[in-house]
Amino acid sequence: MTSEQQAEGHRIERVVARGLVKTFGSTVALRGVHATIDTARLTLIEGANGSGKSTFLGILGTVIRPTSGTVTYAPHADDRALARRSIGWLSHESLAYPDLTGRQNIELAARLHGLSAQTAWREAEERFELGNFATRPLRTCSRGQRQRIALARALVHRPSLVLLDEPTTGLDRPSVARLLDLVVAEVKRGAGVVVVSHEPDLFRDLATARIVLERGRNAVSAPEASTT
Structure with a gap:
C-alpha cells in the first residue's frame, strides 16, 4: 500500500472537541474547552504559558486522555486507534x-x-x-x-491531521522559512494543520482559524474558528 492510498483510507475530515477537562492531580489544565477543527486549513492555538495549549494538542493527538469531555474524528467517531493512523x-x-x-x-x-x-x-x-x-x-x-x-x-504516512507543538523552537531563520513553506504545502495537500507556538506572529498570516485559551478555557475565537 502506498502512503497516498493509506492516507485516503484513514482520512480525518473534521475534529470536534466538546467540554474537554483535564486534571493532573490537583492541577486543572483544561476547564471545558470546545473547538471544531477542519482539514485543508491552518488552525493556530494561542494563549499564555500555562493556558493549556500543549495539553489540548496532546488530547487531539490521542497521546493524552481527557479527564472528561469528548473528541470525535469524523468519519471515525471516537475511535482513537483508527484516528491515530491519520x-x-x-x-x-x-x-x-x-x-x-x-x-x-x-x-x-x-x-x-x-x-x-x-x-x-x-x-x-x-x-x-x-x-x-x-x-x-x-x-x-x-x-x-x-x-x-x-x-x-x-x-x-501523509496524515490528514498534522499537530505541531512549538515547531520553531531553536530553529534559525532558514529553517523557520522551510517550516512555513512545509506548513503551506500540507494545507494545500488537504491536511488540517494545528500549531501551538510561542511565536504566533509567524503563523497568523497563514492561519484561517484561531483558538485562544486562557487559564484552560476558551477565551476568544476568530470568526473562522468555530467553537460551536
Whole structure:
C-alpha cells in the first residue's frame, strides 16, 4: 500500500472537541474547552504559558486522555486507534530514537505504518533536503537537523491531521522559512494543520482559524474558528 492510498483510507475530515477537562492531580489544565477543527486549513492555538495549549494538542493527538469531555474524528467517531493512523505529531522534543540515524528513524516510522521503508526514505530525503547528517546518530545532529528528521517522520504516512507543538523552537531563520513553506504545502495537500507556538506572529498570516485559551478555557475565537 502506498502512503497516498493509506492516507485516503484513514482520512480525518473534521475534529470536534466538546467540554474537554483535564486534571493532573490537583492541577486543572483544561476547564471545558470546545473547538471544531477542519482539514485543508491552518488552525493556530494561542494563549499564555500555562493556558493549556500543549495539553489540548496532546488530547487531539490521542497521546493524552481527557479527564472528561469528548473528541470525535469524523468519519471515525471516537475511535482513537483508527484516528491515530491519520495523525502526524511533532512534539516540542523530537521523540525520535537518538541512537538511530535519521534515516533509520524515518524508515522505522514507515514500516510501522505498513509502508515501504526505501520509498519513504527516498521521498523524505528529497522533500526535506536531508544531507549526510541523516546517516549519523540523531543525538549528534543539531536542533534544526533533528527537527527536519522529526518532521519527515511525522509526515511519512501523509496524515490528514498534522499537530505541531512549538515547531520553531531553536530553529534559525532558514529553517523557520522551510517550516512555513512545509506548513503551506500540507494545507494545500488537504491536511488540517494545528500549531501551538510561542511565536504566533509567524503563523497568523497563514492561519484561517484561531483558538485562544486562557487559564484552560476558551477565551476568544476568530470568526473562522468555530467553537460551536
